[in-house]
Amino acid sequence: MTSKTARKSFASKITALALTSAMFSLTFTSFAHAGDTLPYTGESAKGTNQPYQHGYASSHILDWTPQSDPYSDLLRARVPLQQRNQAFAPTQANPKLNPNTQNFTLSGDYGNSFFDSYSYTNEFSEYLFNYWQYTDFYGYWHGMPTAGVPREMYDPNKDWTEKWFEFGILNIPNPAYTNAAHKNGVRSIACIFFSDNDRGPQTYKQMLVQDENGDFPVAKKLVEMAHYYGYDGYFINQEEASKGVAPADIPLYKQFLKYLKDQGMYVQWYDSTVNDTGAIDYQNEFNAVNSPFVKDSQYGQISDSIFLNYWWDKEKLKKSSEHAKNLGLDPLQTVFAGIEGGNGDFGRWKQKYDLRLNLDDQGQPMNSIATLGADFTHNALDEELGGEDRNLRANDDYQWMTFVRDRAWWSGPNLDPSHAERNADADLADVKASGANWDGMAAYIAERSVINGSSFSTSFNTGHGMQYYVKGAVSNPKEWSNINIQDIPVTWQWWLETKGSKLNVDFDYGPQYTAGPRYTYQSIGAYNGGNSLVVNGKLDADNFLHLYKTDLAVKSGSKLSLTYNKPSADDSSAVSVGLIFKDQPNQIVYVPVPDTGKQTSGWATRELDLGAYQGRELASIGLKFANGGHSISNYQVNIGQLRITDGTTSAPSAPTGFHVTKALTGTNEMYVAWNLADYKQVKQYNLYENGVYVGGIYDSAYYIKKLTQRKGELSLTAVGADGTESAPAKVSYNLDAGVSNISVETKKNGHAFVTWVQPKDAAGDIKLTLKTEYTDQPFTKSWTVKGKSQSAQLTGLPLNGDTYSLDISIGDGQPVTYRGKLADYEIEPYAKENVSVNGNTYTLALPTMKDWHYIYVYEDGVPKEFGVTYVQRKFPYIVRGRTKLSDLTFTANSSTSSLKLVIEDYTGNQATTILR
Incomplete structure (x- = not known):
């Protein structure tokens, strides 16, 4: 891993870099498949007892209980799904966009990590999603080993084909991401994936088991797991190419899906659809072959939508929309045109997919949009820039590239969602010829908002930082990532209106952050959290920065406070808050913030009375930066906090039941817990150690990776809707008082x-x-x-x-x-009844026990050999997770030979079963 302190020469990594306010262009080496998120080292390495997620085989789902699932009590999402505001076209960046077009984002959470999927940790370079406003569903796409796989089996330096351990067919959402998604009105979707190579001998048949009543126990468990862990449904990718689905099992599969949907799960089916013969048959459109996996003539609606495979064209998308309508379905609810992020020469942003093909004659999307791997903006840094250094995504010095690339993917090549198209005036032929056919998602998806009621608070916190700040001072000097405490993202990144030069806008993470060559601002850091919003550059005309789409009720006691820091010299500039009301959406009402042309010696807060606007609904908030008639060079102001309160809210009550549940004195780790208040009263809890910020979450438990002092006091506060903290609940600790x-x-x-x-x-x-x-x-x-x-x-x-x-x-x-x-000296024998015999041919069912590694089959004392996925090799044993499904069936050399099966666990314990 690259040293955190080393400052790299960006010129040695980048072939060309040109970033202007008018056009976005990045030229890198060609794209290759992104690799793993490698385990962090040093202080960021996994804590000895740090909770982490794992994958699930079908048998594990069947046996699942909250009590038996590792770290289940510390991996629950508790933020309820928030209601989004009704669409209001006049304040959209593109008022002509149909707000009903949806987006399904299937992507990594913090990254493509296997044994290191945490809710929060002390590493800035984790991938943090920051565009919930364009997303309706967020699904989680990366492999995780099943529970009990020894971490030592993973060698991050070896090729993908050398990962000799079992991945689960089910990845449930990272709970921190679910909390962030729900906070923004986005549904969080687990992923079920069957594949010949990636999931080895696991098959859909193990999921479709039925009990004596004809019910599906695995489906029942999937519903139970979703309710317990707090997520909303399942994306199902049935992609076993070699065998497909047995025709007799197709009705069972449909009933399985219907059960999930009928129990309130959101279900999306991938267009690896099986046809009547059961073979995998990619359609690249919605038609009579795959529509029965959404709406079936016998079973009715069995899933909510379909993620179309990628090789569509305009005619296919047009027919997809028409087919949905013929079935009585809304194509914007049902059909999602698939895009694979990073597929193609995306280092140069020459995307293979052109979403203009999904537009009808009125320029509106005919179907909704789904994307796989939008996190390539982060993980593909390794392949595009790496050279001899293959882990740039973990290097803090390169995170600015992720942020710019993210913004290009979502806001468009101009980094401006109000002008998201690359060549707005070019015809389709010109766009295809140039290869510049990627518009930002904002060109097709209207932004959404959950900011409603009469109170709102933001510190512009993106959910990670190089340090943690409290009221403008560094509280904790360590880097961190925790999307649980991400503020609702700025709706438009960045929508600036001016008749002169556009100011630059960025998130300022402080002096330790490398902002990249585009920015020249003085790094200040945050007021609260990890970052502030910084605006700088040449101010030669008024600039209006659109910030948040809202639906806020203004009351007689409503007030708005703005906390800012202006390091640039005294000048004629002024900052005003711009308010756009629903009853006059074409007019911006400016409320001046006093004395904002003066240089500050730190953070200053100004409070504005909004009582004059009582009874009106606030549809949008922004900031105007006025030059006062003079051209100002090197202008800079940082915005640390924006709060709206109606005058009736008060700080929440102090948390109750705060206590230490585990004090791990040997590693300075600690688990704490408290009573959870309703989300209507408390939006977040903040935890401090001897006055130093530790972390935050909306939950009833927290893991402390490393106490900085052996004794002292922990304090816990509750945070209300307007950002006000409660009085603290306190508990003292002394790691030296016990053994x-x-x-x-x-x-x-x-x-x-x-x-x-x-x-x-x-x-x-x-x-x-x-x-x-x-x-x-x-x-x-x-x-x-x-x-x-x-x-x-x-x-x-x-x-x-x-x-x-x-x-x-x-x-x-x-x-x-x-x-x-505990000591491990036990292993259950493989159950003989799990062997199916047909003459001299034997088929082994996968063991349901959690602790097994190899299975040896001896015929007259000679081990039989079994093929594995990815590579042309055979082994004298079955390898958990890697032996081919087809090789679980074998034929004995003789009908009179002896057959013996030996199962071995991860520790090396063995048990024998005599087959004959």
């Missing part, structure tokens, strides 16, 4: 020998309680030893390798927690 240097040695006989170091002033007997975690075989046992003891023998422990927590307390003191794994 330390805990060591546990587990033994094959079910015993464990525990040692520790006593504090000098310890008094009272010592109680030890061991409890297994996240298991379907719960176990709890306690032991008490005399005071001053520094060791204990624990007996009668399971030998199944389960994770456990060991709490050790002295007298009535606070327990200290040690987490580890």
Whole structure:
């Protein structure tokens, strides 16, 4: 990994870079398939006990319970889905756009990480999505190993084909992303993916199992999981090319989908549609072959929509829209034209897909739009710029490129959603000939908003930072990513209106941030969070910056406060807040902010009375930067916070039930919990350690990766809709008050020998309680030893390798927690009834147990060989996750030979099953 402190020469990485306010152009080396998000190192490396996500095989879904799923209590999304405002065309960047056109974004969350999918961590370079306003559904596309796969099996330096572990067919959404999506009115969608190569021997048949009543237990579990983890539905990609779907199973598949939809799940089907023979048959349009997987003649509506495969044209899209209408379906609700982000020479932004082909004669989209891999703007930095350095996406110095590329993808090549088209006046032939056929998504999708009611607060926080600021001062000097606390994004990035030079607009992450060659502003940082909004450049005419699309009720007590920092010298400039009301949407009402032409010595706050506008509905908010009749060079002002309050809101009550659940003294980690208040009263909780900001979330639990001090005080505040913090709830801690240097040695006989170091002033007997975690075989046992003891023998422990927590307390003191794994000396034999026999041919069902790695099949003592995915190799055993589905069926060499099956787990334990 590249050093954080090293300042690279951008010229050595970029062939050409030209960024102007008129046109966006980036020239890189040609695009290649983006690789993995590599594990972070140093301080950003995974915490010893940091909660992380995993994938799910079908058998794991069938057995799923909240109690047995690793870290389930710390991976729930709790923000309810917010209602979006009704469309209001006059304040759209493009008022002619049909607001009913939808977008389904299928992409990574923080990146394409396997063992490192966290809700929040101390790394700035995580990919943070910042364009919820153009998205209706966000699905999660990246592989994650199933639970229990040892992390040591992953070598990030090896090729994709050398990943010898099992990926789940189900990836559930990252809960932090679900919280951010819901905050913006976006539905969060899990992904189910069947593929010959990527998911090895896993197949749809394992998902479509039925019980004695004909019901689908896996489907029931999928609904239960969605409710527990807080997401909204499933994107289903049935792409097993070699065998397809058995024709007899097609009705079952449709019933399975219908069950999910009928239970309130949003279901989108991918156009890898099976035809009547069950073969994979990409249609690239919505027609009679794939429409039965949306609306079936027998079962009715069985899914909500379809993601069309990519090779459509104008005629196919026109026929798709017409076919939907003939079925009584709205094509803007049902049909999504698919685009694969980064596919093609996208380093030069020559996209293969031209969404103008989806426009009707009136210039409106005929179908909605779906994209796969919009996060290529981040992860493809490695391939396009990497050269000898293949992990630029993790280098803080290059994050500005992600931000610019993101803005080009969403706001268009001019980085202006009001002019999202690259060649607005060119005809289609010219656009195709030039290759410049990518317009921003804003050219087709009207922006949405959830800003309503009578209160609103933003610090323009994008959800990560090089430092964390509180009221303009650095509270925590460490870098961080936490999309849980991302503010509602600025609606238009960037929509500036002027008759003169356009100012530059950016997010200012502070002096440690590399802003790139486009920007020359003085880095100030944030007022609250990780960044502020900075506006700078030559101010030779008034500039109006559109910020937020809203539906806010103005009351008699309504006030607007603006916190700003102006480092540039005193001048004739002035800042005004621009208000656009629904009853006069073509008029901007300017409310001057006093003294904004003067240089400040830091952050200043000005409050404006909006009572004169009571009874009116505020449809949009922006800022005007006026030059006062003089041309001003090197103008700069940072906007740190914008708040609207109706005068009736008050700070929430202090949180209740705040306590430490685990104090992991050996690693300085800690888990804390509290009682969760209703989202109507509390939008977020902020956690502090000895006054230093730790993190925030809307949840009832939080993981602290590393306490900076061994003793002190934790405080927790609740944040209301207008950004006001409550009084803190407090809890003291002292990691040195209990035992330390805990060591546990587990033994094959079910015993464990525990040692520790006593504090000098310890008094009272010592109680030890061991409890297994996240298991379907719960176990709890306690032991008490005399005071001053520094060791204990624990007996009668399971030998199944389960994770456990060991709490050790002295007298009535606070327990200290040690987490580890029990000794693993057990493995269940493979069940003989899971073998299907047809003459001399045997078919093995995949084991349903969670802890297995290899299966050996011996015929007369000689191991049989099995092929694997991706590479032309055979192994003398079945490899979990990589052996081909077809190779689970084999024919014995002789009808009279002996057959023996040996199953082996990750630890090396083996069990034998005699087949004959």
